[in-house]
Amino acid sequence: MARNEELYNAILKGDRNTVQSIFQTAIDENRDVNELLDFSMIPAMREMGERFSRNEIYVPEMLIAARAMQAGLTLIEPILAQNNHKSLGTIAVGTVKGDLHDIGKNLVVIMLKGAGYDVIDMGTNCGIEKYDNAVSAGAQIVMCSALLTTTMTYMEQVVNHFKNNDTIKVVIGGAPVTQKYADSIGAHGYGRDANEAVKIVEKLTGAIA
Amino acid sequence: MKHSNLASLAKEQYRLKKRLVAPLMGMPGLKMINSTIKLGQQNFRIHYEAIKALADLYQPDIVFPLMDLSVEANAIGRYTLFPLDDTATLPHVTFNLSQVKILPKIDITADTRALGYAKVTALLRRNIVSKILKGVYVTGPYTLAALILGAEETARSVILDSQGLHALLDYTTKVIENYTELLIESGAQIVCILEPSASMLSSSHFEEFSGNYVKQISALCAVHKVDTVYHVCGNTTHLIKSMAESGVSGLSLDSPDSGVNLPQAITEVPEDVVIIGNINPVGKILTGSPFEVKEEVNELLESVDQFPNFILSTGCDLPKNTPIENIEAFMKAGREYRISAF
Ligand code: B12
Numbered sequence: 001m002a003r004n005e006e007l008y009n010a011i012l013k014g015d016r017n018t019v020q021s022i023f024q025t026a027i028d029e030n031r032d033v034n035e036l037l038d039f040s041m042i043p044a045m046r047e048m049g050e051r052f053s054r055n056e057i058y059v060p061e062m063l064i065a066a067r068a069m070q071a072g073l074t075l076i077e078p079i080l081a082q083n084n085h086k087s088l089g090t091i092a093v094g095t096v097k098g099d100l101h102d103i104g105k106n107l108v109v110i111m112l113k114g115a116g117y118d119v120i121d122m123g124t125n126c127g128i129e130k131y132d133n134a135v136s137a138g139a140q141i142v143m144c145s146a147l148l149t150t151t152m153t154y155m156e157q158v159v160n161h162f163k164n165n166d167t168i169k170v171v172i173g174g175a176p177v178t179q180k181y182a183d184s185i186g187a188h189g190y191g192r193d194a195n196e197a198v199k200i201v202e203k204l205t206g207a208i209a
Numbered sequence: 210m211k212h213s214n215l216a217s218l219a220k221e222q223y224r225l226k227k228r229l230v231a232p233l234m235g236m237p238g239l240k241m242i243n244s245t246i247k248l249g250q251q252n253f254r255i256h257y258e259a260i261k262a263l264a265d266l267y268q269p270d271i272v273f274p275l276m277d278l279s280v281e282a283n284a285i286g287r288y289t290l291f292p293l294d295d296t297a298t299l300p301h302v303t304f305n306l307s308q309v310k311i312l313p314k315i316d317i318t319a320d321t322r323a324l325g326y327a328k329v330t331a332l333l334r335r336n337i338v339s340k341i342l343k344g345v346y347v348t349g350p351y352t353l354a355a356l357i358l359g360a361e362e363t364a365r366s367v368i369l370d371s372q373g374l375h376a377l378l379d380y381t382t383k384v385i386e387n388y389t390e391l392l393i394e395s396g397a398q399i400v401c402i403l404e405p406s407a408s409m410l411s412s413s414h415f416e417e418f419s420g421n422y423v424k425q426i427s428a429l430c431a432v433h434k435v436d437t438v439y440h441v442c443g444n445t446t447h448l449i450k451s452m453a454e455s456g457v458s459g460l461s462l463d464s465p466d467s468g469v470n471l472p473q474a475i476t477e478v479p480e481d482v483v484i485i486g487n488i489n490p491v492g493k494i495l496t497g498s499p500f501e502v503k504e505e506v507n508e509l510l511e512s513v514d515q516f517p518n519f520i521l522s523t524g525c526d527l528p529k530n531t532p533i534e535n536i537e538a539f540m541k542a543g544r545e546y547r548i549s550a551f
């Protein structure tokens with residue numbers, strides 16, 4: 001399938017208007033929006049993730065690309081729901097209890113959406129109950145973000161809470177979090193940035209399927 | 210014009226084969242005098258006593274006050290919370306860039322808390338031996354903008370509304386300049402500009418939205434023959450050059466765990482700019498043993514042995530519950546180290 005260069009570049013540039021108009025035209029003309037999503041928008045967001053990982057772009061560029069993509073997603077979400085667009089899985093993402101930092105978490109959310117997952121965004125300050133609710137709503141992976149050394153310890157409680165439930169995987173991240181810490185508390189995965197967050201989820205969902 | 214007393218002092222020590230030692234610490238002093246962060250940030254006598262206790266015990270080369278990013282934001286009327294024993298924070302309140310013109314034209318030098326911080330500076334200057342330099346903190350222009358507008362919205366505005374953001378930065382810079390003058394009049398010898406939120410920017414955006422405004426503040430300090438230090442926490446690897454070009458005489462950098470490579474950073478700055486850092490404040494010094502702290506400090510000092518323009522410090526503010534014996538180990542290791550490069 002061919003890539004729509006205009007859409008691809010609009011995501012890279014964070015050009016929300018162009019993204020909206022391309023999707024709106026496709027919807028008006030009854031064209032397949034899945035194709036735009038899968039062959040243009042998702043690859044563009046992946047490219048942004050890679051560039052971010054390589055320190056070629058920074059948070060502002062990521063945020064406006066994310067905003068452009070979100071605008072596109074909002075337009076096509078009703079259609080995707082109708083068409084039973086096959087989701088790759090449901091992922092819950094939230095910043096842990098006591099912590100209000102959400103910029104990194106928001107980037108993880110948008111990258112996962114971009115990669116084709118259904119995402120439950122639990123927001124900030126998430127206690128165990130919020131994670132439980134997300135699991136009840138179908139989440140197979142719960143992702144915890146923390147930016148404070150004082151709140152990252154809460155992740156251990158989340159891991160322990162789901163310890164006896166083999167179907168749920170816990171993935172953690174945030175600036176002070178390391179692979180070593182993830183291993184020490186028995187988390188199923190860790191990602192250094194939003195790009196790695198998607199990669200670890202892809203690995204784990206492959207394992208779940 | 211740059212005022213760079215810090216670099217000369219660091220070089221002088223280097224010739225004696227020694228290092229200046231100046232951890233960013235204030236909070237542990239509150240533990241020493243059995244008080245709380247809330248009281249320390251609101252009562253200048255308690256604040257002063259906490260810093261004095263630290264200075265008396267450890268005799269660092271520079272004293273710093275409590276790190277408090279809420280002073281200027283609170284003074285211009287933003288909603289501020291004072292938890293019982295945690296640093297003051299600003300819950301997010303909706304604001305947009307079209308409202309910049311209605312931000313209050315506040316005389317920050319008449320704000321109660323700002324005056325409290327000035328008073329602390331004056332007391333420290335008067336009552337602590339003159340060989341210990343008196344540092345103060347001001348919020349950075351971009352970070353103050355982020356506290357007003359929200360960190361995410363500010364980051365987006367860098368691209369989507371640069372003009373609006375510049376108007377806000379003109380405003381925040383004026384507020385900070387006023388506050389800086391108050392602190393200098395009160396006896397500050399080093400003004401450390403706290404700019405953590407700008408670590409999210411690319412180097413060109415950093416220069417445009419932080420560095421250029423910091424230049425104005427460092428120029429003001431230079432007129433008064435006061436040193437300025439640019440403190441940006443997080444991974445600043447890509448920002449070192451821009452930071453060094455803003456007329457400041459010191460860069461205070463975060464720990465290796467955040468991604469900063471200190472020996473590499475020093476090679477990127479001119480000799481009249483000192484690099485200050487960068488023991489992880491929440492690593493071994495918080496959770497390890499005194500022996501581990503000593504090893505970490507020695508390792509850092511060895512890695513920069515050949516550079517005169519270095520001051521041993523922590524990558525960011527030490528938490529209140531940092532074990533006293535670990536701070537002691539940090540100071541002792543710093544004091545006992547001898548340069549072997551020549
Ligand atoms: C912006 C900011 C704020 C904003 C937050 C706004 C918001 N809506 O998020 C405000 C002003 C509200 C704030 C408040 C506070 N902050 Co703050 N803040 C920062 C700052 C400057 C940037 C953080 C950030 O957004 N980075 C950019 C994002 C994109 O990076 P990221 O979050 O790491 O996310 C990436 C990866 O980690 C990963 N990731 C993130 N989450 C997840 C999750 C999973 C599952 C995975 C796989 C990956 C992943 O992907 C992301 C994209 O690549 C940092 C300092 C710095 N320079 O880093 C301090 C910092 C985090 N804050 C700090 C502190 C102490 C506080 C306060 C206590 C008060 C204070 N001193 O300012 C309060 C606490 C409030 C609370 N209860 O949470 C400290 C933390 C110290 C520590 N290590 O414990 C820091 C390090 C600054 C410092 N040195 O003092 N802060």
